[in-house]
Amino acid sequence: MPPISDASIFAPCRPNKDTALDFSITEIYRKFKIVCILDQSFRQDEGGEYYCFLKRLRTGQCTEDDIVRLRTRLQKNLTKEEQAEFDDALHIFPTRASVREHNM
Numbered sequence: 001m002p003p004i005s006d007a008s009i010f011a012p013c014r015p016n017k018d019t020a021l022d023f024s025i026t027e028i029y030r031k032f033k034i035v036c037i038l039d040q041s042f043r044q045d046e047g048g049e050y051y052c053f054l055k056r057l058r059t060g061q062c063t064e065d066d067i068v069r070l071r072t073r074l075q076k077n078l079t080k081e082e083q084a085e086f087d088d089a090l091h092i093f094p095t096r097a098s099v100r101e102h103n104m
Contacts, residue, residue, distance in 0.1 A: 029035075044051035053069070056062050062070075075083060093099045 044054065053066055056066055057070075071077060091102060093102060
């Protein structure tokens with residue numbers, strides 16, 4: 001689904017409208033070998049357990065059970081098989097120093 005009030009990165013560039021940055025982002029997008037386009041919105045059931053968990057997490061009102069649940073997903077608590085599922089995952093870091101450390 002395209003972003004609100006903007007063109008998606010996979011939309012054709014519009015001469016005289018788009019910036020150089022828009023063109024470079026489009027070129028980066030075209031280099032992906034596998035692209036998943038989400039064409040259906042999935043919302044959590046408002047009364048459901050997962051919805052309530054996400055809401056507490058978002059508002060900073062986590063219960064002790066929520067903390068226990070989150071800790072099960074820490075890398076050190078995952079099996080080798082579960083960790084391997086993230087081998088090709090995109091890594092996002094807040095600083096260049098974090099990127100350099102990861103790339104070492």
